[in-house]
Amino acid sequence: MKKERSKMRSGKLPLKAVAVTIMALVLMALSTASFTIPVDAHMPGAKAPPAFELSPIVITDDGTEVEITIEDVGNYHNERMKEFKRDMLKKQNKTEEEIDKIIEKEFAGATGICPCLSFAFRAALLGISELWGDEIPERADIKFITRRPTPGATQCLQYITGTGPGVPDVKSKGELQMILPDGTEVTDLSVKNLKKYMVDMNLSNWNIVIIRKSTGDEFEVQVKEGVIPEGFFELRKKVKVEKTATPEEIEEFRTQWEAVRDAFLTQPDWELFEGVEEPEEEESDVVGGAIFFSILVIGLGLLLVLSLRVRVKVR
C-alpha cells in the first residue's frame, strides 16, 4: 500500500492502470453515445425561438370549438418524442431511474417547436384559411396529405386531425395520409418507421396538401426555394443520419436549423410558400383628404373674415 501511494504521489501510474482507465473511458463514451443519439424533434444546444405571434388553428370537434396553438402541438410532439426515447432506452435495459435522468437531461428546455412542426402548423393554418375562409372547419372535414416524413410535421398534423395517440379531447377524427414525393405511401406513422424515410430529403418534402373533404377543394402548400438555406439537406444528412459531421458542421447545421424554425415562426406566408401573393397595401386616399383639408381651410378662413367684419362693425 505504501508503495502504491508513493507511486501515485510521484505521478507515475502503472501501465496496467492506465490501460484499464482508457478502456473504462472508451466503454463509458460508447454507452453515452448509445443513449444520446439526437432525437429529430429537437436540436440539442439550439437557442430559444424569438418572440413570435401565431394565431391558433380553430376547429370544431363534434360541435365543440377547439383552439390549437403551436405551443399545444409543440408539447404534444415533445411528449411523443420522450415516449419514443423511453421505449428505446428500455430496449437497452436501462433502469427507470437512468431513463428518467437521460430524458430529463436531453429534453431540458425543449419546447418541441422545431422547423418541421412550425412548417406543418403554418401550412395547416394557411390551408384552412384558404379553404374555409371565415368559417370554422369541423375536424372530421379536414384531410392532410403530407410529403414530409418527420415526427415534427407528422405529429403536428396528427394533433390537428386527432389521429395521433393521446391527442386530448378528440370526439371526431380528420384524415392524415402520407404520400412521399416518389409516390410511396407510408401507413405506419410511428417515429421508428418514419426514421426509415428521413434519410434523403429535399425541398419537395416541404409540401402538404390540405383538403376540404365535404367539397373536395384542395390547397397545396409548398415551401419556396430560398427559405431552406443552401446546403441544409446535405448537412442534415451528415449530422442526423450518417453522423460523420465535424463539430464545425454540427454548429453550422444548428444555426441553419434555428434559421429555418425562426423563419416559419416569424415570416409572412408570401415569403415562405409558393403561390401566395403579398396583399396589396391599401392606397391612402390623398385626394379625398386634400378635398376635405381644402374645405376645412376655406371654412376656417371664412369664419375668421366673418368674425373680423363683425368686430369692425361693432367698433
Place this chain on the structure above:
Amino acid sequence: MNEMEEKFGQIYFTILGAVALAFGAMELIASAGGGFTWGILDSSGATDPLFLPWRAIILLSVGFFYLSSVKDFAEVHQLAKAVMASIMIWIVAGMAIWTRIASSIPGEETWFNSLEGFLASYAPPYCPEMFLLPFSLVIVYYIMKEKEAEK
C-alpha cells in the same frame, strides 16, 4: 325674421332634425353592435369606442331639439333650442376635426408626417356630426337676423 324665412327655417330644421335623429339611431345600433363603417360614414368608434354611445345620445338630443324648435320658429325661445342643437353638433364635430388636425402632423416613426400622409389623414370616412356641421351653420343666419331685429 319674415314669414318666408320662418317657413324656410321650419322646413329646413325639420329635415335636419330628422336626419340627426336617424344618425343618432344608427350610432346607437352601431355602439350596441361594436360599430361599423358604411362608405364614407364612420360609426366604428375606432378612435374612441367609449365615446360612441355618447355620440348617439348627443345626436338623438340634437334631433329632438331641432324638431321641437320648428313650431313657432321665430319665437326666441324656440330659436334658442335650434341654436343649442347646433352648438352640440359644433362641439362634437369640432372635436373630431381637432383629432384629425392633431394626428395629421406627427409621422408614424418621425417627428413630422409626409405631405401624402398629412393629406391622407383627412381622408374619409367621417363621423355623422361632421356631415351635419355645414348644414347646422345655417342657424348663424337666423342668429344674425335676431340680432338685427333687436337693434
